[in-house]
Amino acid sequence: MPHPEKTHADLLIVHGDVFTMAGTGSGYIEDGAVAISGNSIVDTGPSGSLRARYTAARVVDASECAVLPGLVDAHVHSGIALLRGVAQDSPSWLASLAPFVNAMSLDALQAGTMLTVMEGIRAGTTTFCDNSPGIAHSLPFYEKSGARVAASPLTSDAMPAGGPPNARLPEFSGEMRAFGLLETRDLIDRWNGAAEGRIAVQLGPRAADFCSEELLIEIRRLSEKHGLKVHMHLAQDKRETEQVWRRYGVRPVGLLERMGLLNERLIAAHLIRCTPEEVERVARSGASMAFCPSSLLICDGILPPADIFMDAGGTVGLGTDETSSNNGANLWSEMKAGCLGLKMKRADAAYMPAWKALRMATTDGARAIGLGHEIGTIEAGKKADIILIDLTRPSLVPVMRRPVRNIIPNLVLSARGGEICLSIINGSIVYENGHMTRFDEGEAMGFISKAAEEICRGAGREAAETRTAPFVMTENGEY
Amino acid sequence: MPHPEKTHADLLIVHGDVFTMAGTGSGYIEDGAVAISGNSIVDTGPSGSLRARYTAARVVDASECAVLPGLVDAHVHSGIALLRGVAQDSPSWLASLAPFVNAMSLDALQAGTMLTVMEGIRAGTTTFCDNSPGIAHSLPFYEKSGARVAASPLTSDAMPAGGPPNARLPEFSGEMRAFGLLETRDLIDRWNGAAEGRIAVQLGPRAADFCSEELLIEIRRLSEKHGLKVHMHLAQDKRETEQVWRRYGVRPVGLLERMGLLNERLIAAHLIRCTPEEVERVARSGASMAFCPSSLLICDGILPPADIFMDAGGTVGLGTDETSSNNGANLWSEMKAGCLGLKMKRADAAYMPAWKALRMATTDGARAIGLGHEIGTIEAGKKADIILIDLTRPSLVPVMRRPVRNIIPNLVLSARGGEICLSIINGSIVYENGHMTRFDEGEAMGFISKAAEEICRGAGREAAETRTAPFVMTENGEY
Numbered sequence: 001m002p003h004p005e006k007t008h009a010d011l012l013i014v015h016g017d018v019f020t021m022a023g024t025g026s027g028y029i030e031d032g033a034v035a036i037s038g039n040s041i042v043d044t045g046p047s048g049s050l051r052a053r054y055t056a057a058r059v060v061d062a063s064e065c066a067v068l069p070g071l072v073d074a075h076v077h078s079g080i081a082l083l084r085g086v087a088q089d090s091p092s093w094l095a096s097l098a099p100f101v102n103a104m105s106l107d108a109l110q111a112g113t114m115l116t117v118m119e120g121i122r123a124g125t126t127t128f129c130d131n132s133p134g135i136a137h138s139l140p141f142y143e144k145s146g147a148r149v150a151a152s153p154l155t156s157d158a159m160p161a162g163g164p165p166n167a168r169l170p171e172f173s174g175e176m177r178a179f180g181l182l183e184t185r186d187l188i189d190r191w192n193g194a195a196e197g198r199i200a201v202q203l204g205p206r207a208a209d210f211c212s213e214e215l216l217i218e219i220r221r222l223s224e225k226h227g228l229k230v231h232m233h234l235a236q237d238k239r240e241t242e243q244v245w246r247r248y249g250v251r252p253v254g255l256l257e258r259m260g261l262l263n264e265r266l267i268a269a270h271l272i273r274c275t276p277e278e279v280e281r282v283a284r285s286g287a288s289m290a291f292c293p294s295s296l297l298i299c300d301g302i303l304p305p306a307d308i309f310m311d312a313g314g315t316v317g318l319g320t321d322e323t324s325s326n327n328g329a330n331l332w333s334e335m336k337a338g339c340l341g342l343k344m345k346r347a348d349a350a351y352m353p354a355w356k357a358l359r360m361a362t363t364d365g366a367r368a369i370g371l372g373h374e375i376g377t378i379e380a381g382k383k384a385d386i387i388l389i390d391l392t393r394p395s396l397v398p399v400m401r402r403p404v405r406n407i408i409p410n411l412v413l414s415a416r417g418g419e420i421c422l423s424i425i426n427g428s429i430v431y432e433n434g435h436m437t438r439f440d441e442g443e444a445m446g447f448i449s450k451a452a453e454e455i456c457r458g459a460g461r462e463a464a465e466t467r468t469a470p471f472v473m474t475e476n477g478e479y
Numbered sequence: 480m481p482h483p484e485k486t487h488a489d490l491l492i493v494h495g496d497v498f499t500m501a502g503t504g505s506g507y508i509e510d511g512a513v514a515i516s517g518n519s520i521v522d523t524g525p526s527g528s529l530r531a532r533y534t535a536a537r538v539v540d541a542s543e544c545a546v547l548p549g550l551v552d553a554h555v556h557s558g559i560a561l562l563r564g565v566a567q568d569s570p571s572w573l574a575s576l577a578p579f580v581n582a583m584s585l586d587a588l589q590a591g592t593m594l595t596v597m598e599g600i601r602a603g604t605t606t607f608c609d610n611s612p613g614i615a616h617s618l619p620f621y622e623k624s625g626a627r628v629a630a631s632p633l634t635s636d637a638m639p640a641g642g643p644p645n646a647r648l649p650e651f652s653g654e655m656r657a658f659g660l661l662e663t664r665d666l667i668d669r670w671n672g673a674a675e676g677r678i679a680v681q682l683g684p685r686a687a688d689f690c691s692e693e694l695l696i697e698i699r700r701l702s703e704k705h706g707l708k709v710h711m712h713l714a715q716d717k718r719e720t721e722q723v724w725r726r727y728g729v730r731p732v733g734l735l736e737r738m739g740l741l742n743e744r745l746i747a748a749h750l751i752r753c754t755p756e757e758v759e760r761v762a763r764s765g766a767s768m769a770f771c772p773s774s775l776l777i778c779d780g781i782l783p784p785a786d787i788f789m790d791a792g793g794t795v796g797l798g799t800d801e802t803s804s805n806n807g808a809n810l811w812s813e814m815k816a817g818c819l820g821l822k823m824k825r826a827d828a829a830y831m832p833a834w835k836a837l838r839m840a841t842t843d844g845a846r847a848i849g850l851g852h853e854i855g856t857i858e859a860g861k862k863a864d865i866i867l868i869d870l871t872r873p874s875l876v877p878v879m880r881r882p883v884r885n886i887i888p889n890l891v892l893s894a895r896g897g898e899i900c901l902s903i904i905n906g907s908i909v910y911e912n913g914h915m916t917r918f919d920e921g922e923a924m925g926f927i928s929k930a931a932e933e934i935c936r937g938a939g940r941e942a943a944e945t946r947t948a949p950f951v952m953t954e955n956g957e958y
C-alpha cells in the first residue's frame with residue numbers, strides 16, 4: 001500500500017548500532033537507521049525518525065547488529081592469493097615464493113582474485129584496492145561478484161636479472177614497457193567507471209627498482225591526464241633502495257620526488273626502508289600510505305612506520321597485501337595487528353586506540369585510495385557500501401552502551417570476520433546468511449582447487465632444488 | 480554386525496590431515512585416523528590401517544579437515560570476561576577497569592566463565608588454565624560444559640590500599656589469608672580430579688605484591704603436599720616490583736626464589752618487568768611461562784619476553800588472559816599475535832615459525848600447565864581432546880601438501896577460530912555443527928546479558944566520576 005506522505009526507499013536498515021564514521025570520531029547513532037535508494041545512501045538517523053519518513057521495498061532489522069561502512073582494503077594483490085602459506089617463516093619470503101610464482105597460470109591469477117573476494121567479503125571488505133598482475137582478466141569476476149575495486153596492473157619494465165642478488169642492475173626492456181602501457185591504457189578505456197561505477201582504474205608501477213625513468217614519466221603523464229591514483233610500493237625492501245641509489249644516486253623517495261610522482265595522487269605501500277624524515281616527507285606531500293602490518297611482519301619482521309606517517313598528518317589506509325604473505329584477506333586481523341604493533345613500537349597502551357584503527361579500515365582507507373568522495377562513511381549522498389555485524393556472537397558479547405560504549409574496541413580487537421551477517425555494495429546485497437548472492441561459491445572453489453593443484457605440480461622440482469625454508473620445514477616434519 | 484577380528488572403539492576419526500604434535504615437530508599423518516575409546520585415544524595412524532583394525536560406534540569422516548589436539552589456554556581469568564572492551568586504550572587499564580570490577584556480582588563471575596568457555600570452545604580451546612576469583616562457583620559450569628579446566632582461585636591477603644598509588648604499602652590481613660586458604664583447601668577436597676578427571680585444582684596466589692610471606696609459605700606447603708602447580712603472575716607490573724623491593728629488599732623473582740616457589744611447579748604469567756637475566760633464571764628453574772601477547776600489548780604496550788624464555792630452554796604456553804584485556808578468548812588470535820610480535824621484536828621473519836606457535840598452543844601449553852602427561856598431543860594413552868578444522872573455508876584455501884605443506888602456517892596465521900567444526904574433550908563431543916552439545920547456549924546468553932546489564936548500571940557513577948579514558952572516548956563520540 002503506497003504511503004503518499006512517505007518517501008520510497010529501496011532498502012531501510014533499522015534498529016542498529018550505527019557507526020557512520022562521519023566527522024572526526026565514529027559517528028554513533030543509537031537505535032539508528034539508514035535509507036538506501038538505488039546505489040546510494042539517502043538518509044541516516046534515529047530509527048523512529050526514518051521509519052516515519054520512509055517506506056521501503058525491504059526493511060532489514062539490524063537489532064543487535066553493528067552497522068558500519070564496508071571495509072576498504074587499501075593494498076591487496078589478489079592475483080597471487082593461491083600461494084597462501086608456502087613462503088612463511090623464511091629468511092627471504094620472495095625467494096621461497098619464487099618456485100610457486102613461476103608455476104602460475106592466468107587461471108591461477110583469476111582464481112586468486114576469486115579467493116580474495118570470497119574471503120574478504122565474508123569478513124566485511126567491500127572495496128579492494130587491487131594491484132595485481134593480469135588484473136584485466138580478474139575484472140569480469142569483480143563485476144560479477146558485486147565487489148567494488150580500485151584496480152591497477154602491476155607494471156614493470158625491468159628484465160629478470162640473472163646471477164646472485166644485486167650482482168648487476170637489471171636492464172629495462174622497451175618491449176615490456178610498451179606492453180605494460182598498452183595494458184594500462186586498455187584498462188582505462190575498457191574498465192574505468194564500469195560495473196555501475198564499482199570499478200575504478202588506477203596506475204600500478206611495481207616499485208622504483210622495477211620501473212625505468214621512461215616508464216615512470218609515462219605513468220605520471222597518464223596520471224595527470226586521467227586524474228588517476230598511482231598505487232605503488234615505495235621503499236619496500238633493501239634491493240629497491242640499493243638499486244635506485246646505484247642507478248640514480250638518490251633514494252626511492254627522492255627519485256619519486258624528482259619524477260613528479262610524490263604528490264596527493266600517490267598511494268605508497270609499505271615505506272619500511274624509509275628514514276623517519278623520508279616518511280614525513282611522503283606524508284607532507286599529500287600522498288597516502290597503505291599500511292599492511294601482518295604482511296610486513298611476516299615477510300620482513302618489520303612494522304611499517306604508520307605512526308610517523310599519521311603523526312606527520314598523512315592519511316593511512318589498512319591493507320592485507322596478499323594471502324601469500326599475510327596469510328589472510330581479513331581486515332579485522334589487520335586492525336588488531338596494527339593496534340598491537342603500534343602500541344608495542346611506542347610502548348604505549350593508549351597509542352592507536354581502536355576507533356582510529358576502524359577509521360583506517362573505513363573512512364581513512366577510502367580517502368587513502370582516492371574514493372573518499374564515494375565511500376568510507378555512512379552519509380547521504382555516498383554510495384551504499386554497508387556491513388551488518390552480529391553483536392550476539394560470543395566474541396562480541398556483552399554489548400555495553402553506557403557508561404562506556406564497548407562496541408568499537410570489541411570489533412577491532414575481538415571480531416574475527418565471521419560475525420558479518422549482511423554486506424551491501426553499491427546498494428545491492430552481495431552477502432547474506434553466510435552466502436554470496438551473486439555467484440556460485442562452490443563453482444569458484446572448484447576452479448580454485450584445480451588451479452592450486454597445477455601450481456603444486458609445477459612448483460615441485462624448483463622448490464626441492466632450491467630447498468626453500470618451508471620446503472625444508474615440510475621435509476623435517478615441522479610443518 | 481560385530482567384527483570378531485576387529486577391536487571395538489567408540490569413535491573413529493578417518494581421512495584427516497592429522498597433526499599429532501607428538502615428537503619434536505607437528506607429527507603429521509596424511510589421510511590419518513584416530514581411534515578413541517572411553518575418554519582416551521587408543522590408536523593413531525593411516526586411515527587404511529585403522530579402518531582395518533577397528534570398528535566404532537561412530538565414524539567421523541574428517542576429509543578436508545585438519546585434526547589437531549585441542550588447544551590449551553595456559554592463562555585465563557574467565558571470571559572477569561564480562562568486562563570486555565571497557566578499559567582498552569587507556570594509560571592504566573586497571574584504573575579504567577576498576578568501576579566495572581567494583582560493580583561485579585558472583586553471578587557476573589559465573590557468567591564470565593560461561594562466556595569464556597563458549598567463545599573458547601567455538602575457537603578450538605579444550606583446556607582452560609583458569610585463575611579466577613570465585614572459581615568454585617564456576618566449576619559446576621565447567622563440569623556441565625564438558626570443558627577441561629586447571630582451576631585456581633585468585634588468592635590474596637593484601638588489604639585494598641587507600642591514597643595515591645604506591646603511597647604506602649598495603650597491609651596484609653590474617654582474615655583474608657585464612658579465608659583464601661580455606662577456599663583453596665576446599666577446592667582441592669571437592670574438585671581436584673572431579674568431572675571424570677576433567678577438573679584439576681591448582682594454587683593461585685595473585686602476585687608477590689598481593690601475598691604476604693605467610694601466605695606464600697602456606698601456598699608452598701600445599702603445593703608440596705598435594706603436588707600442585709602454582710599459577711601466579713610474576714613481575715607483571717611496576718607496582719609489584721616496587722612494593723616487593725620496598726618490603727623485602729629483593730625483586731619479585733628473587734622473592735619467589737627465597738620462598739622456595741621458583742621451581743618446576745610454578746606457572747609464571749607475563750614476566751614483563753623482569754630483566755633478561757631474571758627471565759633466564761625463571762626458565763632455568765624449570766618453571767614454565769604463560770605468554771599472553773595480545774593482552775599485555777593492549778594493557779601495557781609491552782610484549783612479554785617469551786623469546787628469551789624459550790631461548791633459555793623454558794617451556795612456554797599461550798594464554799588469552801581475559802576478554803576484558805585481550806579482547807577475546809581465542810587462541811588463534813594469540814598464535815598470530817605471538818608470531819608477529821616476536822618477529823617484530825627480533826626483526827627476523829624466520830623467528831617464531833608457525834609450527835612453534837602451534838606447539839605453544841598444544842603440547843607445550845599442556846606441559847606448561849602440568850597436564851603434559853594427559854593432553855597436548857594425539858597419542859595412544861592420552862586423553863581424547865581433539866578438534867577438527869574445516870580446511871575448505873576461504874581463510875584456509877588452498878590446501879597444499881607438497882612440495883610445501885601449507886596447512887600449519889595457514890592455521891596459525893589465517894584461521895579465525897570459526898573454522899572449527901567438531902570438538903572432542905575427554906572422548907566426548909562437546910561442540911558440533913556450530914552448537915555446544917552439553918548446555919543450552921541461549922539460556923547461558925540470557926544469564927550473561929542480565930549480569931552485564933547489572934554491571935553497566937553499577938559502574939555508571941564511578942566511571943563518570945573518575946572519567947576513565949574509555950568513558951571520555953565514549954563521551955567524545957570516538958568510541
